[in-house]
Amino acid sequence: MNYRLDIQYDGTRYGGWQKQKDTDNTIQGKIEDVLSRMCETPVTIQGAGRTDAGVHARGQVANAHMDTDKSCEEICAYLNHYLPEDIEILQVRQAAERFHSRLNAREKVYQYRIAAGFHKNVFERKYQCPLHENLDIDAMREAAGFLEGTHDFKSFCSNKKMKKSSIRTLHCIEIQETEQEICITYTGDGFLYNMVRILTGTLIEVGRGVRKSETMTALLESCDRKNAGFTAPARGLTLLEVRY
Structure with missing residues (x-):
């Protein structure tokens, strides 16, 4: 199932949104690590904007296809429990199967x-x-x-x-x-x-x-x-x- 995540973060201490090979200190990397642990299988998320190192977000949007029995509220609570205090998931909701946070952005x-x-x-x-x-x-x-x-x-x-x-x-x-x-x-x-x-x-x-x-x-x-x-x-x- 495809899920939409609404996210805010303080980007001060991160190497940007996008996951990188030479560091695990990115926003995407942190969220994927928690979701992969939750689903017990690798999960990839797509962000609407690839913010640079040090850039912040109040309204970042991402989507991820996941197989889980948890409700949207439970996914949100799980993420916020394990994510660092400078990353917050504002909301998780089911999205259309073909929804893509970046490609569908207007x-x-x-x-x-x-x-x-x-x-x-x-x-x-x-x-x-x-x-x-x-x-x-x-x-x-x-x-x-x-x-x-x-x-x-x-x-x-x-x-x-x-x-x-x-x-x-x-x-x-x-x-x-x-x-x-x-x-x-x-x-x-x-x-x-x-x-x-x-x-x-x-x-x-x-x-x-x-x-x-x-x-x-x-x-x-x-x-x-x-x-x-x-x-x-x-x-x-x-x-x-x-x-x-």
Whole structure:
């Protein structure tokens, strides 16, 4: 039977979502280990988003085919009993047999948080980029407008060997500012490797006055990673929601 898992995690001490050969310290690996123990047979889970090392999630979704007599509530309780305290299964439910958490996703929402103001927030420091600079928010919003829509985002991808299409649709980039924080929320149909972090680094450079907002069109058309901004630190990024 196919099961859907809704998951949240603090990614600070993990090597990302995706299971890796050289480490067992990944989100996928931790969850698979517990499910395999529960089912007494190897279980593989598919995540909707392959978040990088240090990236967090409030609304990650995964699915797994399992043979178990446990109810959805019992599976959820079992997982949360044995998983580390920085990984939580919010809900387990039966899914359609052909449901795939990544391939069936319609939209994903990511948020990048930037610390503003003079003082650091000691309680939020693991979830913010500690920039503490005055940025031109209006210029950043203007630049974001050029980035919205359907484009080839190859300039905003760190994977030089990617052979698949780099065309994606960014439905919305929303930038909100408070006295202590700048939040940039990205809603799109999909995201390339490091895409949100490179977009954020580029927008920060616009906010610093290093780049002009109107250069975003030429940057997109160049399809060259070297022309985009720096890759913002992982700690400020959270996967908020996956929509189906």
